[in-house]
Amino acid sequence: MNFPVVKGAAYGLIQANEMLVHHGTTQTMERTKDAQSEHLRKLPGHLRSFEQAVGYPPNQVYIGNMTPDELKSIPRPWYKQPVSGISRDGKYGEIMPEDELIGLMKMVDAFELVILEEQFQLAVKEKIVAHPVLGVINNVANLDKNPGTSEEIRKLVDNHVAQPIYFEAKLVGCVKRAHEFDEALSNHVMFENLVSKASAVFALQLLLNKTNLKAEEVDYIIECSEEACGDMNQRGGGNFAKSIGEMCGCVNATGSDTRSFCAAPAHAMVEAAALAQSGIYKNVVVLAGGSSAKLGMNSKNHIEKGMPAFEDMLGAFAIHIGENDGFSPMIRTDGVGRHKIGSGSSPQAVMTAIVADPLDRIGYKILDVDRYAAELQNPEITEPAGAGDVPLANYKMISALGVKRGELERKDLQKAVDGFGMPGFAPTQGHIPSGVPFVGHAVDMILSGKIVRTMIIGKGSLFLGRMTNLFDGVSFIIEKNSGTVEPGFNKQEVRVMIAKALRDFAKTFGEE
Template identity: 60%
Template structure:
């Protein structure tokens, strides 16, 4: 958020970005969900486009120097150099189905509800199992899972461990519990359906979305058919409400089928006009008689 001492939560970053980009005919609003915000925003954008409210929506966000400072402190404490010296950012364009680009399945959304609880196992189960069950899919039917893609070279020295690997182990454990994986296949699952963390560790920046650009390539020119983006928001940022947060969505390869509104041909329109004129002429003649 941006603002002064009296309006700390104010601003409209989205409109400011549009102004700087010269997009004078665009509107904008800020979607705030802390670490889970990019996933919330992409679901919102896809839903608005699907509804026909807007044709093109850009979801854009960036890191913050304050977060860089927080991460750097942990490295300096241990006598390490400040390992993360970049501000992360991303932008995703969401448009109506063109028959080629990957499709966000707005009907297959995972969500952390108020009653889910905040244990890591409960959170992952809510975000992964629910959309799979709705689609009748197995854990292994998702080709790649994009979770919190923090770079372990940054997080391990800071004491946070390998965050992506931890998430993948929990997803694999869900597969074992569902009877879709053997315990002996957990590491194989992580290798095939997971990824090494590479993203800057600035809050929302690594939260599922760093894979979006690669996913577009993998789901069009590559050999993948289905991926899941999982965004989570920690209690570290929800301490005032003590409520965890998280949402997920599935993206699929485009089938090439595009929903189109029923259209009337020019010949049909001409026939309708001719019929209307004949009816009109009949009514005039009968009135005169």
């Protein structure tokens, strides 16, 4: 069968300290209750510098300068083990500072909602023009337009018609509301959507820059973040995907948005695989930007335990799925795992549905998968908040499932975990950790022969939307390419078949 392939992956991180302080929901809720609270007073003392964020080992794994296995060998706490001699530029991506993202927000703003202070705008334009990935975006000219004065910006913020934009503790701009009464177009929503769009544009530009894919070759874009764009009559109407492609010159692409909380990237990858395999679209990009609301989500716990406010990273990614080229790692579309509506919600039922069932379908055992990538949240962020080591819990569940199915001995449970697991290295940005951060590494490891196959698992907590208590989970297997490309539909072959059928019919008819 001609399976679709993963042709490339790119990953972007943006350190956004001021967004953590001013737009992370833990902080905004705290400010509403008590603007002078102990947490808000202590928080600035726990923020990391950009250099610290760049040198943080999990971030280096995310952008491809280190492997997950190398991270495994670094003793915790990782924040006390900075990687030296590395840069913000990585094999699959890049770590960007906050001022460049702010400039990018203005570049991707199609409705003049972002106002930047004149001097700040000038300075950030210089940085962006000099940037090899961002400097080529057409809309860089937006950074020549409509600057504001500090007084104008302050007035808009004080009148509650704009969200403030800070850089290094100074008010440097704002995002205005897009409508006087429409809550779906409020300054708060517009701010979050522009952050998401800008960071996704960053990831797509990285993909175009670091792989052979050309903007005009992209046929379809699936955006899978957790934001919603629309107005009061169609909140969440879309379409982030086309708005992102437009910024990057993907003139031949169309696209749409897919949502399912943290499981959305896995759904989007399966959809992309189906579109590429069917031949409907040759080149599909799955992408998502980051979430400003989630910045500093667990910062109270981190500060209480004397740790840095780690959740200062916006995450973004873009993955290219294409037709079988006989070389790139394939997505086994005959072995897609899904948590069905009727699957049940116990952990056992969930893992059976998304791990065991698809393996059974294609005749594999649990230990036939070299690496499982499920919920790759960085444990250094989640453990202090009482959520434990999420990827490790998943590996243990997969192992335990193997024991229950008689595929491994109970005494070998931990050995299996050590074999197919890896430490979490993704920022806690909801949809971002959901298996897909490993795709870039997986492609390299498969091409170099280190592993044969991996299973990417996305899981989502649908109850958060208060529409259902159902759980969600999707998985898919990426494995070494079989090396053969089937020719598919052959006109001559079909002609011969029809001719033979007609001859046989005539013969039978003649005999009668």
